[in-house]
Amino acid sequence: MELTTPNDIELLPPAEDSAATASSQLAAGGIRDAVRGLVREGRYEDAWALLRPSLLVDDDPAIWGLACRFRRTATDQGWAPSCRREVRLALLCSYESTEFVEHVRVACAAFGIALDVYAAPYGQLEQEALGVNSGLVQFAPSHVLVAPTTADLSFPSLSENPEGAVTAEVKRWRSLWDALGSRLATRVVQHGFVVPDESPLGHLALRMPGTRLSLVRELNARLGAEAGSTVLLVDVERIAATLGKRRWVDPRLWYTARQPFSYEALPSLAKATAAVLAGDVGLAPRCIIVDLDNTLWGGVVGEEGPEGIVIGDGAEGEAFAAFQEYLLALRDRGLLLAVASKNDLAAAREPFERNPSMRLRLEHFEAFVADWRPKSAQIAEIAETLGLGLDALILLDDNPAECAQVASALPMVATVPLTMPPSEFIRTLEGHVHLEASWLSTEDRVRTSSYAARRHADALRLEVASLPDFWRSLEMRGRVRPVEAKTLERAAQLTQKTNQFNLTLVRRTPEQIERLAAEPRTICRTIELEDRFAQHGIVGVAIAVPDPEEPTTAVVDTLLLSCRVIGRTAEQHLLAHLADAAIGLGYDRLRGIYVAGPRNELVSDLYPKLEFVDAGEGRWDLDLAGSTLTSEYIVEAA
């Protein structure tokens, strides 16, 4: 297709943008024809496989418009993308949200979330949240998105009483969150406010605490502080600023249709919202795997030697160093780093050991694979070593052929080809990968050191004769405690994220666990574990509820352990405590359930191994009167 040249047409947006628009249209045009061809043949799955990577990488409104049309067409034909989690999202907003909802549906599908949406009538925020039998209440959402705009704020252009104005708005949103939280077992997600791009006071506005600009900035900060770990915030101001405020808002759309953002803004807002939801339901990536030559440094270490590679000095060297520091910052927030490189192991390790300009050191990597096998084999080994699913991994590699090999052999692994100059690596990573955590718990911060401890423990395992010797040598101490306010978040996070050692795969929000814990005959426990190498923090959850038909039977509704403590007998410690607590509440039987999922085969025979008796239909019973369930290798600490 021939494109119009800028000289032929009245330009909008300005000239420097039109080149980008034109090239992206070319890409969109190619994808459009391919997608439509596949849809005509009824091959929706193939069409989606073609669209999905572009959606994750690109915020091009033409591709997103195409994806929205595709989703509507395919859904009408009964097709739905395969998803790993479900979210029931209620939307409370004060504007025309049809297009936003369409885009959020597409974004959620791209992240693996099956989305059900209830859009409350617009402007009915308080009514829907407070109404006894409102549509919102009947919908029973897992998440409520509160999406106002700056136009909803009662801020004058210059306030006499800035503190009072901000406090009044904080109270308004805070009480809406409280009303939702207290009446529904739901997670609240709030869109932050966009600081207006017009300023009648010019740059003076920054020096005056009462200007609308200052008030909106202050409100965002205060809402962030109020939200804490319970309410999820989407920093809409930052997304709008990244795109550019003038492109974010199309005033014409606001006046004609009450839509507060442009079509160009919709993909990034939808994607950010979906990424925050994905993080909350445990779909965020867990481990970043990096290549070495021309990814972490310039040049080939096998040829230039550990001192000859480009790192630290010069334009390229500084860019590589900055990229290493960014990766370190990701590690500090709890992501794991690993290396997969086609190199000789000794040569690959040398720069980390001998080049003082390197920011990353060997101890920062939870796995380090350098040999001559295909990348996919290296990555499979890393997944195995770390006990992670392939869908939790991202590969960064400057060689697109390696990325393609991995994408074809292990399609669950996300791959990011770093084919651009190193100065653009950080932006590329930020644009491609949506690394949203719902909360940074102490456990996240200690997790990386805990994985390192696991490697030491694994090494130790080889030196001791038997598993019981190994367990004893670890000198493990456990703390089983009732779930309480400060452990709710972590307990919920574990139910969301744990796929392997998880008997029932029941996912819960903190609010749902809080409600369960308040029931007099339920038992909700967390376990904290430490050994001679590390504090692992809270690594397991067990919940028992009364059987509706046999009130003296306690059903183990949830039993799970983080993968870093599998094979340590922690489940036995946890179950022994659960049994004691059940006896204390007058139960005479503990009933275990195993629900098979894609990755929990590991625990399919847990209950029979612990001498629970087969009661049929995936149920296993333990008679509490004659129970011999004890924990031999873990000492309960005070």
Place this chain on the structure above:
Amino acid sequence: MSDTQFERRFHDILEDVLGWDVTYADADGPATVEAWDSLAQIRLVNALETAFVVRLPDSALLEEQTVGSLKQLVAERGAVR
């Protein structure tokens, strides 16, 4: 851009917004196309503006249009046909 290329691209966009595998005539508009409601018209105008890199007048959003009238508005603003 030749006439046929313009037509093809214009119709691609119509189909993406209003529904695939339908042929739209110049006289078609809200009266003859069920999917053509006010939201569809806003989508249409935005998609045309992005694809042809033009800015259409507010009347394109606010007043009733047909396939032919939108084609006219786009062509007038520079997309060569």
